Amino acid sequence: MTSVREDARTVLRSCRTMDRYERFRRAAVDRGLPGDEVDAFADQLRFAVWAGAGGPEGEGVGQEGGLPRLPVGVGWPSGGSGSPLPFIASVDCAALPRAEGLPLPVDGSLLFFLHHEDDLEADPGTDGSGFARVLYVPVGTEAVVASPPPDHDRRTFFHEEIPFLVPERRLSAWVEPVLPEWVEERDVEFESEVVKQVFDGLEHLDELCELVDELWPEPDRSSSFRIGGYCAAIGGQDPPWTRMAAANLAERLAGEPDLPRSERTRLRRAEEYRLIREWVPLAQFHTGSDFYYGCFLIGSDDLAAQRFDGMRSFTMFTE
Structure with a gap:
């Protein structure tokens, strides 16, 4: 007969190997919530890697600011104007915690660069602004700490006195659940017909949301860099999904210039929902400015295949 302590160890090992979706489904079913509702809700639930200032208790997963480690022979990435792009952050993919549904590389490093002022002015209908860059450095690649670009201390931004180089800060990371805004706000007025149907079928939405909060309590720490989840709502502008959908349509x-406005709206919302399902935030982060927020999107298939040149950047204005 096994002891109580051995039984507890068995349960603990099971929890460690159980993925978060399975853990959520089992807990919901144990509470008597309908299986079809649990599955529909879980289909909207995402898990994201959040990163913030590293503490002594956490393993470092990367850095914000400072100087990047670039492959030998690779120059500092530059923008469409030929000027070097400010370095935002880098992460060690092998050190990042795993998040279900987020097919990040298992090793190597990701480096992020952005000139937020120029990127904001770029045409959102193009495939790339030329003022944002993601560089993937495979494991085993010889890399060195880059030297600052020539004349890096000259004025880089037009509207604000922000230095090109900012002090390095170590990052630690954790995983958090993320739900779409319409779930958080309980408001589907401007959502697609598919979302409205899902919402109408979630009769136990409050209980499902409460369960998420119980399983993954909000940590007492703030993030400055996020990978995965959903795009944050910033200011009063259209989110990246809406801008991409409008450009596609x-x-x-x-x-079809005579297509009724109501039909155009329906098609745009359907296209927006498709994009939300197929694209994921590769990075969301605060810039050195109080008024600009960076958001890099990438298709899930491109992310899984490590095709980072398919990234789209949507810098957002916070006011």
Whole structure:
């Protein structure tokens, strides 16, 4: 007969090997919540890697600011104007905690660069602004700490006195659950018909949300860099999904000028929902400015295949 202590160890090992979706489903079913609702809710639930200032208790997973480690022979990434792009952060993929549904590389490093002022002014309908860059450095690549670009201390930003180089800060990371805004706000007025159908079927939405909060309590720490989840709502502007959907439909419906506005709205919302399902935030972060927020998106298939040149950048204005 096993002891109580041995039984507890068995349960603990089971919890460690159980993925978060399975843990959520089992807990929901144990509470008597309908299985179809649990599955529909879990289909909207995402897990994201959040990072913030590293503490002595956490393993470092990367850095914000400072100087990047670039592969030998690779120059500092530059923007469309030929000027070097400010370095935002880097993460060690092998050190990052795993988040279900987020197919990040298992090793190597990701480096992020952005000139937020120039990127904000770029055409959102293009494939890339030229003022944002993600560089993947495979494991085993010889890399060195980059030297600052020539004349890096000259004025880089037009509107604010922000230095090109900022002090390095070590990052630690953890995983948090993330739900779409319409779930958090209980408001689907401006969502697609698919979302409205899902919402109407979630009769136990409050209980499901409460369960998420119980299983993964909000940590007493703030993040400055996020990978995965959903795009944060910033200011009063359209989110990246809406801007991408509008650009896609403008091209697709160019030959249908008489299409009713209501139908255009329906198609845009459907396209937006498709994009939300197929694209994921590769990085969301505060810039050195109080008024600009960075958001890099990438298709899930591109992320899984490590095709980082497919990244799209949408810098957002916070006011």
